[in-house]
Amino acid sequence: MRYFVAVAEELHFGRAAERLGMAQPPLSRAIKQLERRLGVVLFERDRRGVALTGAGEVLLYEGRAALDATAAAVRRTQRAGGVDAPRSRLVLAVKAAGSHELLQKLLDAYAAVPGAAEIEVLLCGFCDQEGLLRDGRADAALMHTPFNSLAGFDSEELTTEGQIAVLPARHPLAARASLTVAEVADVPGLPLARWPSYGVYPPGPGPEIRDQTQLAQLIALGRTLAVVPDSARAWLWAEHAAIPLIDAPQVVTHIAWPAHSRSLALAGLIRTATECIG
């Protein structure tokens, strides 16, 4: 199954084999055997390249979910039964650039709960909390709609905030009291920054952003402008100007967790979050 996903992603047996740390012939055979077992053709091999069939597309999607689920089972079991498990531990995934106050308030409030589990905060980049939750590296996550999708998770709403445009302080538009999405989408010489949404960068002229520091620098240099949640004001520089966007979608912060999860510790964390924030 891992083999199939690797080949489907690379669309190249040799590279996939290399990525898997094995030789190409066994991989070829394994895939063929998988096709035989399922009774389904997964790849169109027409010399010079490989393509997924319809069934292959389905298996790529479902197979990833299955791999995530098994990885999650392994990780959560190990966390539950490790030698270091006199008391339970929870891993909370948050966006590194997310609101610090919110997180601090949550952690403080939860620490005061009797019998609280130990919380490990897992800071991640732009939008991978969903993957962390799905494959068991995290037990809960702070997610932000509309940037994250809550599909497949249970969640509770915590806070709502507007969005601001961040642009160089010396730019003419910095003097405005407010802006619209249409206005910032089309500023001559100042393209909108792009960051990965669900794993891929949207098309556009702006620079591709990997982290918040890089974004801050690019804005200060007058190379780009960005639309970010209101709480991002916390990390702005003197060289930045923040202008409210009157028609941008509201950003809602949720706490999300895998849809089953009957863990007592997790339930306590969620209750604390909704009570102290929501």
Place this chain on the structure above:
Amino acid sequence: MRYFVAVAEELHFGRAAERLGMAQPPLSRAIKQLERRLGVVLFERDRRGVALTGAGEVLLYEGRAALDATAAAVRRTQRAGGVDAPRSRLVLAVKAAGSHELLQKLLDAYAAVPGAAEIEVLLCGFCDQEGLLRDGRADAALMHTPFNSLAGFDSEELTTEGQIAVLPARHPLAARASLTVAEVADVPGLPLARWPSYGVYPPGPGPEIRDQTQLAQLIALGRTLAVVPDSARAWLWAEHAAIPLIDAPQVVTHIAWPAHSRSLALAGLIRTATECIG
């Protein structure tokens, strides 16, 4: 993994091995090897019986999810790539006793959609739609809160209805214009019927119900009474009386599907459902 789940369910190596169609020693060894690989103790073996550890509990839950996910991957792939797949097929799970009108309306409306997939209706017993959806035997389901849990699925609301008490027509209470939950919960000599909720029967004096026919018979015989959604009037007998329950929770019918699912055919079905019913 299948092995582990079997042992965890049986709590007995011999019976688990029998259920798996294998001998006991290899099973013992496989479990021990699993424990070694995970670095976690899953069972307390204290001669005469086996018990799950905390980590074992976690793995039982997560492992079932993982097994479901892989089964789903296999089934959906086979359905997508089978020899009989010139056009796509969707499997819709509905409770056998569910509203016929609703289903008929949905199927008729969807059949009229251009490029509609073929819909296979999977009638099931009381509450197993969730399992069918999770392990890929179904692509969508009509579910009824609060009887089904929508956790882990995407869903759209379709209809809302009240509930009625069904009791023998000759019973004194049959003359009443309405009843309350408290009243029907404690009728002397007429205990409330029980059916499986999330896989187990709730405790109580009433008979355990397996299907709608059995329930109808038991009510007609004056052995039990039941609380059911309003649409169940369709299958009542002359020997039954239906009395509105003024304070019972509303029953909401949803169409639900696995949280990802980018299938075009499924999207069409959902759109049809929300447009023609909701």
Place this chain on the structure above:
DNA sequence: TCCGACGATACCCGCCGGGTATCACAGCCC
């Protein structure tokens, strides 16, 4: 005290998943 039940251990075997060497074929360049 002996027997029965149950899980663990010992040992054997066949097969499947891994490896290397090689082939078959399509494009490409000279």
Place this chain on the structure above:
DNA sequence: GGGCTGTGATACCCGGCGGGTATCGTCGGA
């Protein structure tokens, strides 16, 4: 057009792991 390159498929070999049977150790109960 003839090698050359790069691709996936095939042939063949080997070791280990998953399955089996036989047996043991140990506790409960008659």
